[in-house]
Amino acid sequence: GAGVSQSPSNKVTEKGKDVELRCDPISGHTALYWYRQSLGQGLEFLIYFQGNSAPDKSGLPSDRFSAERTGGSVSTLTIQRTQQEDSAVYLCASSSSGLLATGELFFGEGSRLTVL
Amino acid sequence: EDQVTQSPEALRLQEGESSSLNCSYTVSGLRGLFWYRQDPGKGPEFLFTLYSAGEEKEKERLKATLTKKESFLHITAPKPEDSATYLCAVLGISGNTGKLIFGQGTTLQVKP
Numbered sequence: 059g060a061g062v063s064q065s066p067s068n069k070v071t072e073k074g075k076d077v078e079l080r081c082d083p084i085s086g087h088t089a090l091y092w093y094r095q096s097l098g099q100g101l102e103f104l105i106y107f108q109g110n111s112a113p114d115k116s117g118l119p120s121d122r123f124s125a126e127r128t129g130g131s132v133s134t135l136t137i138q139r140t141q142q143e144d145s146a147v148y149l150c151a152s153s154s155s156g157l158l159a160t161g162e163l164f165f166g167e168g169s170r171l172t173v174l
Numbered sequence: 175e176d177q178v179t180q181s182p183e184a185l186r187l188q189e190g191e192s193s194s195l196n197c198s199y200t201v202s203g204l205r206g207l208f209w210y211r212q213d214p215g216k217g218p219e220f221l222f223t224l225y226s227a228g229e230e231k232e233k234e235r236l237k238a239t240l241t242k243k244e245s246f247l248h249i250t251a252p253k254p255e256d257s258a259t260y261l262c263a264v265l266g267i268s269g270n271t272g273k274l275i276f277g278q279g280t281t282l283q284v285k286p
Contacts, residue, residue, distance in 0.1 A: 062217070091272055099278065100178070101218070101261070106272025114270040149217050156271050161208045163274075165217025 060084070062166035064150050070172045071140055079135045079169045083152030090133050091153075091163060092125060096146040104148075107133065108156065140173045147171075176201045176266040180277035187252055187284050195247040195280045197262030205265040207245050208274065209238050212259045221247075221260075252284045 063082040071077050083090050092104040103117035107127045118124070122140075127133040137144055147170050151163040177200045187193055199207065206225050210218035222231040224240040231238045235256065237248040247260055259281045263274040 089272065093274075093276075100276040101263070101274070103273040103275075106270060108272065114272055116270065117273065151217070161206050161223030161265070162220040163218075165219070167215065167217050 062150055062152055062164050064148075064166035064169050066169055067167065068170045068172075070174065072174050073142060074139055076136065076138045077140055077171060079137075079148050079150075079171070081133045081135070081150030081152075081166060083131065083133070083150070084154075084164055085131075087152035087154050087164070088130070089153045089156060090127055091151040092133070092135050093149045093151065094146040095149060095168070101149065104135070137171075140171075142173045145171055145173045176264060176268060176275045178262055178264055178275050178277035180260075180262050180280050182280060183278070184281045185283070187249075187282065189253055189284055189286050190251045192248070192250045192252070194249070195260055195262075195282070197245040197247070197277055198243060199245070199262075199264045201264050201266040201268075201275070203267035205267055205271075207240055208263045208265070209245070209247055210261040210263065212261055212279070218261055249282070252282075254284045254286050257282055257284045 065080045088109045090107040093101045105125045106114040122138045125135045147168040149168045151165045179198045181196045209221040212218040222238040227242045235250050239246050259279040261279045263276040
């Protein structure tokens, strides 16, 4: 496909379980971003990968959250020991250049996580 | 701390009734202000980037303007298909170059 692909689209899990969310960015895009959108709140930055540089993890809310990007392409966001407050839509985006160039991020449709 | 506030939270218009959405921001140094559109169940879709006060961008029925404290998204003669949530975001100098600060959005409903 031509767009950013995220899976699963929906995930229901029990409190305390680990979850993995996957993002397949647009081919050739060097920058990859994870944001989350909670009900009634704006999009919240989580982590940013740019090329081979060390990722900016400053938005990860706790050490239960981690992300990796393999081969400069696919990324996985892992949440360990999920809590109910982790329930949100997790959005992945990619761009061909940094935000300073155009500001255009291409978002996927998101992975909706529900923690019971 | 960088902050973005959008108003109103919700707006109902009749088809053809023009209006404006507001985005007020506080940022240590503005690198860029961005407008996105989000349809239900979808990810945000890029509309505009504005870099400096006085700048304007247009796309179809939408026009974005920027001052040193706020941005407006003007919608001229809207159609039902313009119904969506409009998100404003800023990129400041204090954060990394990947961290957008988003407002909570304005949900626009255009009735035929």
